[in-house]
Amino acid sequence: MIQFSNITVNYSYVPGALKDINLKLRKGDFTLLLGPTGSGKSTLLRLIYMDILPSDGIVTVDKWSSYHITPRQINLLRRNIGVVFQDFKLIENMSVYENVALPLIIEGYRRRYIKRLVHILLDEVNMLQSANQRASTLSLGEKQRVAIARAMAKNPFVIIADEPTGNLDREASQNVLSLLERIHQNGTSVIMATHDYELIKDTPYRRIYIENGQVLPPTRTIATPKTRINLLTQTE
Numbered sequence: 001m002i003q004f005s006n007i008t009v010n011y012s013y014v015p016g017a018l019k020d021i022n023l024k025l026r027k028g029d030f031t032l033l034l035g036p037t038g039s040g041k042s043t044l045l046r047l048i049y050m051d052i053l054p055s056d057g058i059v060t061v062d063k064w065s066s067y068h069i070t071p072r073q074i075n076l077l078r079r080n081i082g083v084v085f086q087d088f089k090l091i092e093n094m095s096v097y098e099n100v101a102l103p104l105i106i107e108g109y110r111r112r113y114i115k116r117l118v119h120i121l122l123d124e125v126n127m128l129q130s131a132n133q134r135a136s137t138l139s140l141g142e143k144q145r146v147a148i149a150r151a152m153a154k155n156p157f158v159i160i161a162d163e164p165t166g167n168l169d170r171e172a173s174q175n176v177l178s179l180l181e182r183i184h185q186n187g188t189s190v191i192m193a194t195h196d197y198e199l200i201k202d203t204p205y206r207r208i209y210i211e212n213g214q215v216l217p218p219t220r221t222i223a224t225p226k227t228r229i230n231l232l233t234q235t236e
């Protein structure tokens with residue numbers, strides 16, 4: 001579904017934010033992206049929704065390739081990807097309902113269809129009772145649930161979550177993880193970057209460790225899980 005072939009990303013003052021990454025992510029998987037701050041997790045995720053293009057190498061996402069994708073095709077690709085951020089990126093002075101409906105209104109869906117769908121989405125994230133509440137008045141955990149409903153609105157094949165629990169307490173974090181797990185069980189792929197090793201420690205999902213712009217070989221991470229945990233907690 002997603003393939004990174006010899007990917008290097010150079011930012012203007014940070015050459016080698018990612019260095020020669022080769023990675024395949026399969027459809028239907030729940031993938032965890034782990035690594036210390038500045039290791040390149042967000043950079044890797046941004047490549048998937050082609051917010052940035054690689055300096056070298058090719059990213060393939062579904063039927064699209066970074067090598068010859070046009071700006072119009074990037075818009076098309078993004079319609080099929082749901083993105084969730086640490087800081088939610090809700091429109092604070094809009095209601096919960098309006099935040100989730102907005103991407104559908106922009107796409108020109110009919111009002112009755114939007115109303116029905118937003119109702120279903122808010123129900124799924126347990127926010128239906130707050131549909132008319134202003135986003136600015138929600139708790140952080142509630143904000144993230146609304147952001148996830150919005151990300152699901154266009155029925156994406158993959159949800160990309162960049163530190164989705166970074167601003168949340170333990171209970172709200174667990175709640176968001178459970179929600180992403182339910183979305184995954186319903187057939188959507190999920191790729192989540194996180195620092196929160198405690199939160200994911202008992203999950204069975206594939207873990208990809210990044211350090212210093214490089215993916216650590218899986219043999220090392222499987223062979224020495226304890227070392228890996230220590231390394232992660234030490235560096236944060």
Ligand SMILES: Nc1ncnc2c1ncn2[C@@H]1O[C@H](COP(=O)(O)OP(=O)(O)OP(=O)(O)O)[C@@H](O)[C@H]1O
Binds near residue numbers: 011042
């Ligand atoms: N827009 C940018 N311009 C310049 N350098 C950047 C930019 N975004 C990231 N970097 C640099 O690239 C490297 C990787 O950053 P990235 O944000 O991908 O790390 P991360 O693993 O997501 O970190 P964190 O856990 O803190 O979110 C860092 O050295 C960072 O300073």
Ligand SMILES: [Mg+2]
Binds near residue numbers: 041042043162163
């Ligand atoms: Mg990041």
